Amino acid sequence: MALAKRIIPCLDVENGRVVKGVQFVDIRDAGDPVEVAKRYDEQGADEITFLDITATHEGRDTMVHTVEKMASQVFIPLTVGGGIRTCDDIRTMLNAGADKVSINSAAVKNPDFVREAAERFGSQCIVVAIDAKKVSQPGEEDKWEIFTHGGRKPTGLDAVEWAKKMVALGAGEILLTSMDQDGVKNGYDIGVTRAISEAVNVPVIASGGVGNLDHLVEGCIEGKADAVLAASIFHFNEYTVPEAKQYMRDKGIEVRL
Amino acid sequence: MATVAVIDYGMGNLHSVSKALEHVSPGTEVIVTADPEKVRNADRVILPGVGAIRDCMAEIRRLGVDKEVAEAIASGKPFLGICVGYQALMQDSEENNGVDCLAHFDGHVKYFGDDLTENGERLKVPHMGWNEVYHDDHPLWEGIEDGSRFYFVHSYYVKADQRDLVSATCTYGLEFDVAIARDNVFAVQFHPEKSSKVGLQLLQNFLNWDGKR
Numbered sequence: 001m002a003l004a005k006r007i008i009p010c011l012d013v014e015n016g017r018v019v020k021g022v023q024f025v026d027i028r029d030a031g032d033p034v035e036v037a038k039r040y041d042e043q044g045a046d047e048i049t050f051l052d053i054t055a056t057h058e059g060r061d062t063m064v065h066t067v068e069k070m071a072s073q074v075f076i077p078l079t080v081g082g083g084i085r086t087c088d089d090i091r092t093m094l095n096a097g098a099d100k101v102s103i104n105s106a107a108v109k110n111p112d113f114v115r116e117a118a119e120r121f122g123s124q125c126i127v128v129a130i131d132a133k134k135v136s137q138p139g140e141e142d143k144w145e146i147f148t149h150g151g152r153k154p155t156g157l158d159a160v161e162w163a164k165k166m167v168a169l170g171a172g173e174i175l176l177t178s179m180d181q182d183g184v185k186n187g188y189d190i191g192v193t194r195a196i197s198e199a200v201n202v203p204v205i206a207s208g209g210v211g212n213l214d215h216l217v218e219g220c221i222e223g224k225a226d227a228v229l230a231a232s233i234f235h236f237n238e239y240t241v242p243e244a245k246q247y248m249r250d251k252g253i254e255v256r257l
Numbered sequence: 258m259a260t261v262a263v264i265d266y267g268m269g270n271l272h273s274v275s276k277a278l279e280h281v282s283p284g285t286e287v288i289v290t291a292d293p294e295k296v297r298n299a300d301r302v303i304l305p306g307v308g309a310i311r312d313c314m315a316e317i318r319r320l321g322v323d324k325e326v327a328e329a330i331a332s333g334k335p336f337l338g339i340c341v342g343y344q345a346l347m348q349d350s351e352e353n354n355g356v357d358c359l360a361h362f363d364g365h366v367k368y369f370g371d372d373l374t375e376n377g378e379r380l381k382v383p384h385m386g387w388n389e390v391y392h393d394d395h396p397l398w399e400g401i402e403d404g405s406r407f408y409f410v411h412s413y414y415v416k417a418d419q420r421d422l423v424s425a426t427c428t429y430g431l432e433f434d435v436a437i438a439r440d441n442v443f444a445v446q447f448h449p450e451k452s453s454k455v456g457l458q459l460l461q462n463f464l465n466w467d468g469k470r
Binding site: 002003004005006041046071072073075076077095096097099121122123124125172173201202203226227256 | 272273276277279280307308309371375376380381382383384385386387388406408410411428429450451452453456457
C-alpha cells in the first residue's frame with residue numbers, strides 16, 4: 001500500500017464568490033466558496049485550492065474572511081493562490097487558516113522571494129505555481145517555457161530548469177499548469193508534467209486541460225504527477241470526486257476512498 | 258466548562274487545531290496560550306508544531322514550554338503531541354545537522370533520505386498527502402478503521418526504541434512510527450486537524466479520553 005494520489009478541486013474566487021459557478025444539485029448557494037469546499041470535503045476531495053482572481057484591495061480583504069470561514073468548517077488542506085507577493089501576504093493567509101500558499105508571478109519577478117518565504121514559513125507551505133507552454137516545433141527536442149500574464153507573456157525561462165531552481169530555493173511543491181492545454185480539455189501536457197516530476201524531488205500537481213477521467217489517470221501514470229488538480233469537470237457535475245477516484249482505482253492508482 | 262490548552266510557541270497553524278477542536282466539541286473551551294498558569298489549569302494539553310525542528314526547539318526552550326510539557330506529562334492529564342510536537346518528545350532529530358529534543362521517549366527522528374523507493378518507484382520527500390495508518394486498540398483510535406488514511410506533511414520520521422509504546426505505523430519506502438502512547442501521553446505524526454472525518458474522530462476521542470490506556 002502506498003501514499004494516495006491526491007485529487008484537488010480548484011475554485012476561482014473573486015470578491016469572495018466562486019466565479020463561473022459550481023453546480024451541485026443539492027446546495028442552494030453554489031457561489032459560496034465555503035459551501036462548495038464543504039461539499040467537496042464530503043465527497044472525499046483530498047485538498048482544496050482557492051485561486052483568488054480579485055483585482056481590488058477590498059476584494060482581497062474579503063478573501064481573507066473567506067479563508068477564515070473555510071478553515072473553521074472544512075478540515076482538509078487548503079492552498080490559496082493569486083496575488084501572493086510579499087511575506088506579509090503569506091502571513092495573512094496562513095493566519096487566516098490556509099495551509100499553503102501558491103506563488104506565481106512574484107517568483108518570476110524575484111526568485112529570491114521563494115527562498116525568503118521558505119526560510120520564514122517552512123517549505124511545506126510554499127507552493128510555486130508554474131505556467132508552462134511548449135515552444136519547441138514538431139521534430140525538435142521538447143522544450144517548454146515559462147509564461148506569465150495568463151500565458152500571454154513569454155519569459156525566456158526553461159520550465160524544467162525553472163522548476164529545479166524553485167525547489168533549490170525552497171519550494172515544497174510545484175503546481176504545474178500546462179498553458180497550451182488549459183481550458184481546451186485535451187488533457188494535461190504529459191511531456192512537461194513528466195519532465196518536471198522526474199527532475200525534482202518534491203511533489204508535483206498537474207493542472208490544466210482536464211476534460212475527462214482518463215486525463216487524471218494519464219497525469220498520474222504517464223505524467224508521474226503526485227496530485228491532479230481540476231476545476232470544471234467537478235464544478236459542473238460532469239463527474240463527482242468519488243467517481244473520479246473509483247475510476248483511478250480501477251486503473252490501478254492508489255487513492256483515498 | 259472543560260478546557261484544552263493548545264500550547265502556542267509561535268510555530269505552526271494553531272488556528273486549524275483550535276478550530277477543529279471547537280468543531281468537534283462546542284462545549285470545550287480551547288485556549289491557545291504559552292502562559293504556564295493557563296496550561297497548568299487546563300484539563301487537557303496539546304503540543305502542536307510545524308516547521309524546522311531547530312527553530313521549534315529554540316522557541317520551546319526560550320518560552321519555557323519544555324517545563325510546561327514536562328509538568329503536563331507528569332500531572333497525568335491527557336496530553337497530545339502533533340507533528341513536530343510529536344517529534345519534539347523524542348531524544349533527538351537528524352534535522353538541521355542534529356538537534357536535541359525533550360527526550361520524554363527513547364527514540365530518534367530520522368531523515369527519509371534522497372533515494373527512497375517503493376516497488377521500484379522513486380518516492381518524493383516530503384512525505385505529503387494521505388497515507389494508511391495501522392493502529393492498535395488505544396482509546397484514541399475508537400471508531401477509526403484500521404488502515405484509515407490520514408494527512409501527512411514531513412521529511413523526518415520517528416523510530417521509537419520501546420516498541421511496546423508504538424500505537425500506530427505507516428509505510429513510505431520504509432515502516433515508521435506515526436503514533437506513540439504511554440499512560441496519559443499520546444502523540445501523532447500526521448495532522449488530525451487536516452484529516453477530515455477520521456482526524457476529527459481522533460480529536461473527539463482525545464477530548465473524551467480519561468488519560469488511561
